[in-house]
Amino acid sequence: MKKGYFGDFGGQFIPELLMPPLIELEQAMETILPSEEFQTRFAHMLEENVGRPSTITHCPNLSKDLGLDLWLKREDLNHSGAHKINNCLGQGLLAKMMGKEVLLAETGAGMHGVATTVAAAMLDMKAVIYMGATDIVRQAPNVNRMRLMGAEIVSVESGTKTLKDAINEALRRWIADQENTHYCFGTAAGPHPFPTLVRGFQQVISKEARRQFMDRNDGSLPDVVVACVGGGSNAIGMFHHFIPDESVRIVGVEAAGTGEPGCCDSAPLDHGTNGVLHGMVTKLLQTDEGQILPSHSVAPGLDYPGVGPEHAHLQATGRVKYTTINDGQALNAFKALSRREGIIPALESSHAVAYAIENKAELQGRSVLVCLSGRGDKDLGILDQIL
Ligand SMILES: *Cc1c(COP(=O)(O)O)cnc(C)c1O
Numbered sequence: 405m406k407k408g409y410f411g412d413f414g415g416q417f418i419p420e421l422l423m424p425p426l427i428e429l430e431q432a433m434e435t436i437l438p439s440e441e442f443q444t445r446f447a448h449m450l451e452e453n454v455g456r457p458s459t460i461t462h463c464p465n466l467s468k469d470l471g472l473d474l475w476l477k478r479e480d481l482n483h484s485g486a487h488k489i490n491n492c493l494g495q496g497l498l499a500k501m502m503g504k505e506v507l508l509a510e511t512g513a514g515m516h517g518v519a520t521t522v523a524a525a526m527l528d529m530k531a532v533i534y535m536g537a538t539d540i541v542r543q544a545p546n547v548n549r550m551r552l553m554g555a556e557i558v559s560v561e562s563g564t565k566t567l568k569d570a571i572n573e574a575l576r577r578w579i580a581d582q583e584n585t586h587y588c589f590g591t592a593a594g595p596h597p598f599p600t601l602v603r604g605f606q607q608v609i610s611k612e613a614r615r616q617f618m619d620r621n622d623g624s625l626p627d628v629v630v631a632c633v634g635g636g637s638n639a640i641g642m643f644h645h646f647i648p649d650e651s652v653r654i655v656g657v658e659a660a661g662t663g664e665p666g667c668c669d670s671a672p673l674d675h676g677t678n679g680v681l682h683g684m685v686t687k688l689l690q691t692d693e694g695q696i697l698p699s700h701s702v703a704p705g706l707d708y709p710g711v712g713p714e715h716a717h718l719q720a721t722g723r724v725k726y727t728t729i730n731d732g733q734a735l736n737a738f739k740a741l742s743r744r745e746g747i748i749p750a751l752e753s754s755h756a757v758a759y760a761i762e763n764k765a766e767l768q769g770r771s772v773l774v775c776l777s778g779r780g781d782k783d784l785g786i787l788d789q790i791l
Contacts, residue, residue, distance in 0.1 A: 514546025591635025
């Protein structure tokens with residue numbers, strides 16, 4: 405396999421000026437990352453600051469309703485409410501040990517910005533967060549959280565003033581400030597080595613979940629493992645250690661948007677074509693001429709026109725099946741898990757829960773382990789608008 409590629413996907417499609425910091429990062433992954441000092445400090449922070457290991461939870465009531473055996477991996481219980489902190493603390497600590505003082509990040513819904521700011525505060529670093537002007541208005545509570553924890557927020561006025569524009573501007577800032585700054589990329593996408601780096605920090609999800617599930621089920625593996633796919637970081641973390649387990653069906657769930665014919669969605673694996681965006685070859689929502697199409701999902705964290713290259717590869721090899729869930733189905737799952745189990749899931753994670761609900765006929769009697777990537781408190785405002 406070519407370096408930095410997953411089959412035909414991945415690579416480093418970047419301006420020449422970005423090569424030096426990416427090479428520096430790759431070198432740090434070879435020297436600092438495996439060092440005992442890094443590994444010891446990171447393990448300690450995951451335990452003391454994040455609250456790992458996160459538990460797995462059996463859902464007795466929904467299991468009975470659906471006629472299957474539903475389990476959740478509880479990334480919603482992590483400090484700051486989602487899986488993103490695993491990655492941000494990992495990259496933050498690596499950057500700190502590389503001698504950097506600034507963590508630069510892009511954010512759409514604000515969740516990655518918040519997680520990066522939390523990591524920067526813990527590590528006594530500065531957070532600089534690029535955010536589309538439209539998103540700054542839509543996501544005011546997260547903007548307030550970031551400011552409270554000391555982040556500098558940079559408003560991006562280009563393009564559609566949303567996530568993909570914020571990524572472009574943040575990459576430019578990195579070129580200008582590479583000496584002192586680490587770009588803390590938010591998902592398992594972007595140019596090599598980010599997809600590998602982020603997977604490395606998120607694989608703890610399946611490392612724990614696989615052992616926890618076997619401990620609770622007399623050594624058996626789950627029949628089905630499910631996660632939602634935005635850029636793909638919680639999903640690749642949830643899938644990684646199950647990939648060699650041939651008996652386990654692995655399912656990634658993309659957002660189908662409103663589900664009306666011709667509407668925007670966020671499902672490049674299910675509906676996209678091969679192309680280049682944000683430094684990688686992957687599957688994209690684009691026109692025949694290669695213009696990126698607007699994406700949409702009720703779940704802000706899934707609203708991205710691209711996807712991490714390893715998922716495109718896992719789809720191509722057939723090891724992982726990718727499917728879609730629409731806004732209405734996700735809202736239904738959001739309410740069902742809240743009402744039946746007393747757990748309010750993030751709208752993103754609700755897409756993965758909805759897979760079990762919508763496919764219950766086919767899943768009768770099966771054990772289904774779902775990655776609950778985050779908690780839903782952040783989404784109550786969106787719900788107010790819809791319901
Ligand atoms: C950001 C986010 C996602 C989507 O990001 P991935 O990189 O695809 O995991 C999913 N769930 C929650 C709760 C999020 O905050």
